[in-house]
Amino acid sequence: KEVTVSGNWKVSQDSILTITGLERGKSVYKQDLKFAASGLMRQPGVVQCSLKRGYFSTIDINVTKAEPALLVNSGNLNAISREGMILPMDSKLPVLPLVSGRRFAAVRCYDHMKDPDIAYALETYDALMVRSPNLSSRLSEINFGDDDALKLYFSPAGTEVLLDRSDIQNGIQRLAAIADSGLVSDTAVFDLRFGPVMVESAIGGSAL
Incomplete structure (x- = not known):
């Protein structure tokens, strides 16, 4: 039920949650990862992102911004x-x-x-x-x-x-x-x- 963020985009976890619509404490199987990915890809400069259900009820997010x-x-x-x-x-x-x-x-x-x-x-x-x-x-x-x-x-x-x-x-x-x-x-x-x-x-x- 935790969200981890990696990649070269320096943005707070709270901002990521706002953009993606993901919720802390909510089951990973009830989170809409396609909608979350769509929200990330609409951000200026984002060229790639991945969202994966990880171990121990985590969602692992990796975001790459153009450099x-x-x-x-x-x-x-x-x-x-x-x-x-x-x-x-x-x-x-x-x-x-x-x-x-x-x-x-x-x-x-x-x-x-x-x-x-x-x-x-x-x-x-x-x-x-x-x-x-x-x-x-x-x-x-x-x-x-x-x-x-x-x-x-x-x-x-x-x-x-x-x-x-x-x-x-x-x-x-x-x-x-x-x-x-x-x-x-x-x-x-x-x-x-x-x-x-x-x-x-x-x-x-x-x-x-």
């Missing part, structure tokens, strides 16, 4: 989650890479942006986080140019990396291997669109 992954300008500057949900800007947001190079259709906060370029940008960012957390922490911009290239810019030196959007995973693998090797200290631009061939442009000073 910002990138910044995108769709009329206004907003964050966007890995699920493609537009999120409002907040002073507590971490520093996030900006998706640039084209105009995206206006989308209201908490609606989903259904744009293939956003999917490419999210795939790129996720692949970079998995392969090289250090590089992903310095990614400042993902740019879609006029050609089919995907351009990544890294701080602090503004190093530019060109990837083929049809082969993002392999491009990220090559980029991370190059960074790990220490061969990028004097390079401003890396063009990794041509398979194992790397085209580079040198400058003075430190890049990646």
